[in-house]
Amino acid sequence: MATYLLTRLLRAFLTIVLVMTFAFVVLRLSGDPAQIMLGPDAPQDAIDAFRARWGLDDPLWKQYLAYLQQLLNGDFGVSMRDGSPALALVMERVPATLALTLPALMLKLCIGIPAGVYAALHRESIADRGVILLSIFGFTIPSFVLGLVLVLIFAVTLDWLPSGGQDTWRHAILPIATLSIGGIGILARFSRSAMIEVLGQPYIRTAMAKGLPWRDVVWKHALPNAAVPIVTLVGFMVGALIAGAVVVESIFSWPGVGRLIVVSVSNRDLAVVQCLLLVIAASMVVANLLVDLAYGLLDPRLRAARPAH
Amino acid sequence: MTTATANPPLVRRLRLKVPALVLLAGVWMALMVGVAIFADQLRPYEITRMDLMARLAPMGTPGHILGTDELGRDVLSRLLQSIRMSLVIAFGATILSAVFGTTLGFLAAQFRGWVEHLVMALADFQAALPFMIMALSVLAFFGTSMVLLVGLMGFYGWERYARIARGLAISASAQGYASAVVQLGATPGRVYLKHILPNVASTLIVSMTLTFPEIILMESGLSFLGLGVQPPESSLGNMVGFGREYLTRAPWIMLAPSVVIVLTTLSISLLGDWLRDTLDPTIR
Amino acid sequence: MTVLLQAEGLVQQYATARSMFGATSHVRAVDGIDLSVREGEILGIVGESGSGKSTLGRMLLGLEAPFAGQVRWQGRPMPAPRTKEWRRLRAEMQLIYQDPLAALDRRLTIARQIAEPLEIHGVPQGDIRPRVDALMAQVGLRPDQADRYPHELSGGQRQRVVIARALATRPRFLVCDEPVSALDVSIQAQVVNLLRDLQEQQSLTMVFISHDLKVVRNICDRVAVMYLGRVVEEAPSDQIFSDPRHPYTQALVSSIPRAGQGLGGRIILSGEPPNPAQRPSGCAFHPRCRFALPACAATEPALARHDGRLAACLRLDEPLPSAA
Numbered sequence: 001m002a003t004y005l006l007t008r009l010l011r012a013f014l015t016i017v018l019v020m021t022f023a024f025v026v027l028r029l030s031g032d033p034a035q036i037m038l039g040p041d042a043p044q045d046a047i048d049a050f051r052a053r054w055g056l057d058d059p060l061w062k063q064y065l066a067y068l069q070q071l072l073n074g075d076f077g078v079s080m081r082d083g084s085p086a087l088a089l090v091m092e093r094v095p096a097t098l099a100l101t102l103p104a105l106m107l108k109l110c111i112g113i114p115a116g117v118y119a120a121l122h123r124e125s126i127a128d129r130g131v132i133l134l135s136i137f138g139f140t141i142p143s144f145v146l147g148l149v150l151v152l153i154f155a156v157t158l159d160w161l162p163s164g165g166q167d168t169w170r171h172a173i174l175p176i177a178t179l180s181i182g183g184i185g186i187l188a189r190f191s192r193s194a195m196i197e198v199l200g201q202p203y204i205r206t207a208m209a210k211g212l213p214w215r216d217v218v219w220k221h222a223l224p225n226a227a228v229p230i231v232t233l234v235g236f237m238v239g240a241l242i243a244g245a246v247v248v249e250s251i252f253s254w255p256g257v258g259r260l261i262v263v264s265v266s267n268r269d270l271a272v273v274q275c276l277l278l279v280i281a282a283s284m285v286v287a288n289l290l291v292d293l294a295y296g297l298l299d300p301r302l303r304a305a306r307p308a309h
Numbered sequence: 310m311t312t313a314t315a316n317p318p319l320v321r322r323l324r325l326k327v328p329a330l331v332l333l334a335g336v337w338m339a340l341m342v343g344v345a346i347f348a349d350q351l352r353p354y355e356i357t358r359m360d361l362m363a364r365l366a367p368m369g370t371p372g373h374i375l376g377t378d379e380l381g382r383d384v385l386s387r388l389l390q391s392i393r394m395s396l397v398i399a400f401g402a403t404i405l406s407a408v409f410g411t412t413l414g415f416l417a418a419q420f421r422g423w424v425e426h427l428v429m430a431l432a433d434f435q436a437a438l439p440f441m442i443m444a445l446s447v448l449a450f451f452g453t454s455m456v457l458l459v460g461l462m463g464f465y466g467w468e469r470y471a472r473i474a475r476g477l478a479i480s481a482s483a484q485g486y487a488s489a490v491v492q493l494g495a496t497p498g499r500v501y502l503k504h505i506l507p508n509v510a511s512t513l514i515v516s517m518t519l520t521f522p523e524i525i526l527m528e529s530g531l532s533f534l535g536l537g538v539q540p541p542e543s544s545l546g547n548m549v550g551f552g553r554e555y556l557t558r559a560p561w562i563m564l565a566p567s568v569v570i571v572l573t574t575l576s577i578s579l580l581g582d583w584l585r586d587t588l589d590p591t592i593r
Numbered sequence: 594m595t596v597l598l599q600a601e602g603l604v605q606q607y608a609t610a611r612s613m614f615g616a617t618s619h620v621r622a623v624d625g626i627d628l629s630v631r632e633g634e635i636l637g638i639v640g641e642s643g644s645g646k647s648t649l650g651r652m653l654l655g656l657e658a659p660f661a662g663q664v665r666w667q668g669r670p671m672p673a674p675r676t677k678e679w680r681r682l683r684a685e686m687q688l689i690y691q692d693p694l695a696a697l698d699r700r701l702t703i704a705r706q707i708a709e710p711l712e713i714h715g716v717p718q719g720d721i722r723p724r725v726d727a728l729m730a731q732v733g734l735r736p737d738q739a740d741r742y743p744h745e746l747s748g749g750q751r752q753r754v755v756i757a758r759a760l761a762t763r764p765r766f767l768v769c770d771e772p773v774s775a776l777d778v779s780i781q782a783q784v785v786n787l788l789r790d791l792q793e794q795q796s797l798t799m800v801f802i803s804h805d806l807k808v809v810r811n812i813c814d815r816v817a818v819m820y821l822g823r824v825v826e827e828a829p830s831d832q833i834f835s836d837p838r839h840p841y842t843q844a845l846v847s848s849i850p851r852a853g854q855g856l857g858g859r860i861i862l863s864g865e866p867p868n869p870a871q872r873p874s875g876c877a878f879h880p881r882c883r884f885a886l887p888a889c890a891a892t893e894p895a896l897a898r899h900d901g902r903l904a905a906c907l908r909l910d911e912p913l914p915s916a917a
Contacts, residue, residue: 011433018434022443026450140574142526144533144546145567148553156557243441247530251553261442262534265449273449280442288437485695491675492656493710493758494683507700 008292012285017068019281023274024067028060071278077271086275090257094279097256099172100248101241104179108237112184113230116191120199121218131188138185143244147178147251164253175252179244183237190233194226201225228298235291242280331583334576341392341573348393352386357541365559376561378551387543388565394544395570398459399524403517405463406524410470411513415501417471418478428475432468440465440527448536458537462528466520473516477509518581522574529570545570597766597798598630598653602662605648620869622648624822625662627896630766635792635799637813637830639806639845643867645822646802650768653800654686655679684714687759689788691771693751697743703754704729704739710761728757732787749780753787760791767792768800773808785812806849810834818842821867821877828902839904840882876907884908 042050051057058066070076076086119128154174155163162171198204199222207217242258249258257276264272344351354360360373360381368376375384417425435443444461451457478501481487486508490500529546531537533553538544545566552563605623623645630636630653638646652659655671664671666686672678690696697706704725711721726736732753743751752772759767769788773781789812792799803809809816810830817827818841826839837843844860864881873880879889889907896905 014430015434015437018430019438022434023446026447029450136575136578139578140522140571142530142533142570142574144530144549145563145570148549148556148563148567152556152560156560239437239439243439246441246445247534250534261445262536265445265536268449268452270449273446277442277446281438284437284439485690485692486698489688489690489696490698490709492654492683492688494680494713495709496680497675499713504698508698 004296005293008289012289015285016278016282019278020068020071021064023277024064027270027274076275076278079269079272081267081269086271087279089272090260090275090279093255093257093260096166096254097245097249097258100175100179100254100256101245103172103176104183104244105237105241107176107180108183108187109234111180112187113191115184116188117195117223117226119188119192120195123196128192131185131192134181134185135189136185138182138189141182143178143182143247144251146181147174147248150174150178151251164251166254171252171254175248175254178248178251179241183240183244187230187233187237191226191230194229195222198222198226224298228295231291231294231298235288238287238291239284242284328583331579334579334583337572337576338580341396341569341576344389345393345396348389352383352389354383354386356382356387356390356543358382358386365555367559368561375565376559378559378562379555384562384565387548388545388569391543391545391548391566392569394538394542395525395528395546398462398528398538398544399521401459402462402465402524402528403521405459406465406467406520407470407513407517409463410467411474411506413467414471414474414476415478415505417475418482419497419501425475428471432471435464435468441530444527444531445536448531453536453539455538455542458528458531462524465524465527466516469516469520470513473512474509477512478505481505481508515581515585518577518584521581522577525570525574595632596629597632597667599665599668600626600628600649600653600662601665602627603649603652603659603664604661605645605652605657606660618870621822621872622869623652623659624872626819626822626824628653628817628824628827630798630800632765632798633796634814635801635812637809637816638800638802638819639804639809639816640819641804641867643821643869644819645869646804646819647770649819650688650770650800650802654688654766654768655682656688681714684710684762685764686766686768687762687764689752689755689759689767689769689772692775693748693755694743696755697751699743702740702742703734703746706743706754707757707761710758714762716762724761725757728761731760731791732757747780748776749784752776752784756784756787756791760795763795764797766798766800768802770802771804772801774803774805781808788812806834806845810849818845821869821872823877823905824896824903825878825906826902826904827896828904832902838899838902838909839906840884841878842904876905 074087076090078084079086079089115127115131119125119131122128151163151174154161161174162168163174165171204217204221207221208214212221245256246258246261248254249256250262253259257280261273261276263269264276360377360383362381364377364381365379368374373383373385375388377383378387413428413431417428447461448457478487481504482491487500487505490504491497495503525545528537529544529549532544532546533550535547535550538547540547548566549563549570552559552566555562603623603626604621606619606621608619626649628636628649638649640646648657651657653664655664655666655674658674666682672682697703701709707725707728708721711724716724725739729736729739734750734753734757738746738750743754746754756772772788773784776784785808788799788801791797801809801813813830815828816830816833817824818833818839819825820841826833826837826842833842834846834849837846844862847858847860860883862881867877873890875888875890875892876882876885876894879885882889886908892907894905894907896903897909899909
């Protein structure tokens with residue numbers, strides 16, 4: 001387990017370094033960083049000061065190291081628009097995004113997994129078909145179409161819910177629904193097939209043959225084994241959730257990180273974009289680390305330390 | 310090892326029960342490809358032609374079957390042009406990413422060692438970062454252009470091909486037929502192009518049918534946000550994006566492209582599933 | 594007879610468990626083998642699975658570079674695998690596989706597969722088809738089978754395809770790695786006879802690897818017996834089978850069923866089958882040997898000339914009861 005954790009940590013660290021490198025490479029490829037970071041109208045002395053501070057006249061590897069050091073010190077540059085620190089600007093938006101993504105994730109887990117397990121235990125039932133249908137929607141309907149359709153129905157036609165903004169909890173309902181519906185379908189379908197596969201295994205048949213009550217077979221034998229692949233998928237879902245937040249926040253004018261990234265990209269506010277890139281990558285890595293941890297706890301093969309050779 | 314590949318003529322294989330739904334999906338895709346090829350001949354108006362007398366005309370208006378948008382441009386004409394744009398981008402990007410990923414995967418399998426570690430580390434990185442975020446930051450740094458957009462989309466999903474190609478190539482070398490050909494004195498180029506590639510092609514094609522709809526969704530998502538295809542060009546995504554402004558007054562502007570997106574991704578997914586079941590011997 | 598191929602001090606080892614923080618452990622599949630193959634002979638290599646005989650065969654062909662030692666082909670060192678020179682040399686030496694279905698590309702017709710080495714080694718396009726036809730006739734395949742795919746043929750026919758492909762460039766040296774052990778018993782004799790006929794017609798030099806002593810006795814001029822990566826006895830074929838000296842060879846030979854005799858006289862090997870990861874000290878065979886002394890666990894016996902053969906056993910010079 002210690003080895004397992006260490007390798008995961010090492011890989012997480014490596015990914016962060018790769019993202020930083022990616023940001024550095026893109027930054028350098030796109031032209032003079034001084035011009036880009038300070039904007040086209042920056043006065044010459046500001047540019048010179050910037051060049052000196054970031055060591056832009058040093059050899060490339062030295063710049064790279066200096067760049068990494070800046071980032072590790074929490075210095076992500078300043079926003080082109082109002083000169084405030086990029087990191088503060090991003091952090092300010094994080095709670096709003098979490099207010100959408102966390103409930104959406106909970107909904108996905110709390111509805112998707114039980115629905116999938118139920119469908120697996122009641123195959124060919126109406127619920128089973130419903131799960132399959134919903135998952136097809138999840139795969140094929142883009143979130144921006146779904147969001148707009150929901151607005152059309154619930155805000156425009158029925159006038160039950162607001163179509164945008166962030167004033168009350170009612171404003172969050174449509175964005176959360178948009179963010180979670182597709183994912184619920186996908187997770188339900190995946191849980192269904194994981195469960196069906198586990199139920200077909202010989203050890204389940206053995207458990208049934210020795211007369212264990214069906215409830216115990218499901219709860220003690222099938223579910224723990226089906227959980228392993230499901231947890232892996234949840235890891236991927238975090239990435240989808242962040243990408244989804246970008247679109248959903250734009251549709252519903254929700255002032256979160258996703259909206260910030262779209263606005264910053266349109267305005268080419270590069271310090272903010274770069275900061276967002278790193279913050280999102282870091283949260284992805286942390287999420288994946290948590291998933292790996294859960295995975296390690298669920299899978300006894302990883303829990304035990306491997307015998308040394 | 311029961312696949313009688315290449316042997317029975319394709320027609321006979323097709324006559325083997327094709328489910329009706331898959332057939333419908335095939336017809337829809339054929340229609341879309343037809344539209345993409347003949348968009349110029351099919352569309353009733355120039356996509357930029359404005360008919361200021363008939364702005365926001367609803368569906369079913371004579372001369373504008375799908376209505377017009379806020380500038381009085383014919384929605385049907387714009388839709389046909391957008392289908393072409395989105396399909397061309399998706400096809401181009403799918404092929405790019407398949408070629409790029411497969412090549413890297415084969416290189417990893419051939420050289421092993423640090424090349425393999427590097428390719429796999431890059432694949433991990435790609436899988437860890439949401440593609441949309443990466444795409445957005447690249448677009449922010451370089452500005453939006455058509456070439457950049459296709460190039461960027463061409464990175465979508467490369468890591469899957471790389472992993473698949475590497476795994477299959479390694480197992481082919483261990484299995485025998487590839488190492489047997491090496492042993493005959495064949496150059497690596499010959500081994501990979503004449504033996505391993507044809508043998509893994511069906512699996513790769515199946516993954517292409519999986520990435521294709523995702524690329525359509527990704528491109529339309531970016532275009533919807535106004536960061537993908539730029540006006541005056543038009544794609545399905547940016548049609549929906551502009552239609553959003555008139556959601557209350559003219560929902561048909563966004564309705565038609567949305568339906569096309571959903572039906573197209575659904576069709577390819579269905580075709581892909583069917584193709585996987587019939588063609589691919591590795592997934593049983 | 595001139596020596597075509599010579600192996601000196603061949604060692605091959607593989608890394609087994611590789612963890613990120615632990616040290617890599619190694620297994621020696623082949624552990625110091627000297628061997629020469631003379632022009633026109635068939636040399637048999639026998640041993641249990643795990644004795645390193647396939648690894649030895651691959652090293653003799655230069656398919657993998659030895660960890661230590663070297664292989665000399667016609668007096669010159671074997672070029673490194675996958676170099677240009679190495680590829681050119683493939684026309685002169687070939688491998689016959691245990692599992693012909695795995696060795697064939699299931700998406701190409703057999704005619705195209707037999708033609709492949711000819712294309713690789715630059716035979717003019719016009720000469721390829723007649724040569725393929727001739728090869729197919731030579732190995733006993735019907736002309737109408739040219740356009741078949743591997744899975745449409747029987748196991749014996751597939752092995753004939755592999756043999757035809759191996760012979761396409763008129764090689765001088767052939768390594769047959771368990772060429773018949775995946776085939777039905779009724780087919781085995783046909784394929785062995787085919788190999789024998791081809792060897793005589795084309796004065797091929799062959800290394801024949803097998804765990805099946807009956808087959809080896811039928812075809813080989815000389816036999817080397819391997820145990821845990823080393824040769825324990827090497828002698829002309831009739832000598833090995835009529836008068837084996839190493840206790841391990843004796844046990845192997847005694848296990849060949851003979852018509853008219855019961856199962857009496859068989860030497861049953863006791864103990865664990867050999868595992869290269871846990872090589873016993875001294876003579877590797879001592880835990881299973883009937884005649885082992887305490888000294889056998891301490892001293893490694895060298896392969897030495899003894900009564901017209903080579904053998905590696907501490908007790909060779911003592912009068913031991915001859916086997917069976």
